[in-house]
Amino acid sequence: MRSMLLAASQNVWLRDHAVNFPFVRRSVSRFMPGETLDAAIDAAQALLQKNIGSIFTHLGENVADRAEAHNVSDHYLEVLDCIHQVNLPTEVSVKLTQLGLDLSPDLCFENLERILQHEHPSKTVWVDMEASNYVDVTLEIYKRALRAYPNAGICLQAYLYRTKKDLADLLPLRPAIRLVKGAYKEPDSIAFRKKSDVDENYFVLAQEMLRAQTAGSCARAAFGTHDVQLIRRLSDYVVGQGIAKTQFEVEMLYGIQRAEQERLAQAGYRSVVLVAYGTYWYPWFVRRLAERPANVWFLLRNVLA
Numbered sequence: 001m002r003s004m005l006l007a008a009s010q011n012v013w014l015r016d017h018a019v020n021f022p023f024v025r026r027s028v029s030r031f032m033p034g035e036t037l038d039a040a041i042d043a044a045q046a047l048l049q050k051n052i053g054s055i056f057t058h059l060g061e062n063v064a065d066r067a068e069a070h071n072v073s074d075h076y077l078e079v080l081d082c083i084h085q086v087n088l089p090t091e092v093s094v095k096l097t098q099l100g101l102d103l104s105p106d107l108c109f110e111n112l113e114r115i116l117q118h119e120h121p122s123k124t125v126w127v128d129m130e131a132s133n134y135v136d137v138t139l140e141i142y143k144r145a146l147r148a149y150p151n152a153g154i155c156l157q158a159y160l161y162r163t164k165k166d167l168a169d170l171l172p173l174r175p176a177i178r179l180v181k182g183a184y185k186e187p188d189s190i191a192f193r194k195k196s197d198v199d200e201n202y203f204v205l206a207q208e209m210l211r212a213q214t215a216g217s218c219a220r221a222a223f224g225t226h227d228v229q230l231i232r233r234l235s236d237y238v239v240g241q242g243i244a245k246t247q248f249e250v251e252m253l254y255g256i257q258r259a260e261q262e263r264l265a266q267a268g269y270r271s272v273v274l275v276a277y278g279t280y281w282y283p284w285f286v287r288r289l290a291e292r293p294a295n296v297w298f299l300l301r302n303v304l305a
């Protein structure tokens with residue numbers, strides 16, 4: 001089911017047609033508050049009332065036009081201004097293929113740099129990690145950005161065998177890292193297949209990040225996961241090591257594990273929600289379906305509704 005859905009997430013016909021079906025639109029509304037920036041801002045304000053932080057991402061990927069990639073960075077500049085005006089602590093997370101990576105790494109870097117220049121240095125500009133063919137170039141661009149902008153952050157994926165080494169290479173540069181399990185379809189030759197292996201690798205890498213954060217070589221260690229068991233295991237480690245609760249940051253996607261998001265915030269940990277918005281939601285939404293088969297039943301229930 002996961003493989004089928006991940007293949008469907010790349011299907012151009014489905015992307016162009018499925019988004020028009022009302023039951024698909026109803027289903028996606030579970031994972032995003034709306035298509036507009038205003039909807040994202042309303043959601044962030046509601047989260048803040050519960051002491052939950054937020055990160056915005058404007059959905060889109062694999063932009064094939066220079067002007068469009070430039071427009072995406074323009075959009076993020078406006079987003080940063082709006083966030084500032086409404087006085088939210090919200091950060092942003094960007095996909096490099098949306099900033100023109102497929103066209104040219106230099107063009108992509110320029111677009112990323114515009115956003116970094118515009119953001120307040122106390123806030124992180126996160127760079128998402130996409131499919132494995134982009135990992136090398138994403139890390140190169142990230143390292144280049146980090147040298148000039150210490151507030152640049154990167155996502156690493158625990159399902160890839162290479163991530164242990166990538167983490168070790170990054171730590172001397174004092175990165176900000178969000179660790180996730182990984183959302184793309186990757187071959188067994190480069191990625192753990194079994195969930196238990198991915199979880200174990202995640203736990204090992206997470207402990208390294210927390211140790212590095214305490215030692216000052218990781219500017220920020222954030223954990224992007226909804227896996228309650230893994231979160232408990234990590235929070236036990238944090239408490240056992242005497243690490244301050246505010247140094248343990250868990251990031252989740254809007255609409256998923258809301259009770260756990262609130263529990264973490266109430267317990268004094270850093271709880272942050274990534275709020276996605278925009279009209280180009282099809283591939284992102286289908287990756288969310290692939291993460292949990294029960295979401296497909298939710299989609300089917302919406303067909304009947």
Ligand SMILES: Cc1cc2nc3c(=O)[nH]c(=O)nc-3n(C[C@H](O)[C@H](O)[C@H](O)COP(=O)(O)OP(=O)(O)OC[C@H]3O[C@@H](n4cnc5c(N)ncnc54)[C@H](O)[C@@H]3O)c2cc1C
Binds near residue numbers: 128180183
């Ligand atoms: C803040 C954030 C940023 C991310 N950025 C990236 C990125 O840049 N690159 C990348 O490859 N991936 C990214 N991801 C996605 C990530 O790689 C995983 O695919 C996703 O988080 C699901 O894995 P999990 O850690 O929640 O664990 P899983 O083992 O998949 O899930 C654990 C439990 O969480 C719940 N759950 C998980 N996913 C869903 C869902 N979609 N709907 C409902 N319940 C769910 C279920 O109860 C499930 O049993 C990001 C995730 C987050 C939270």
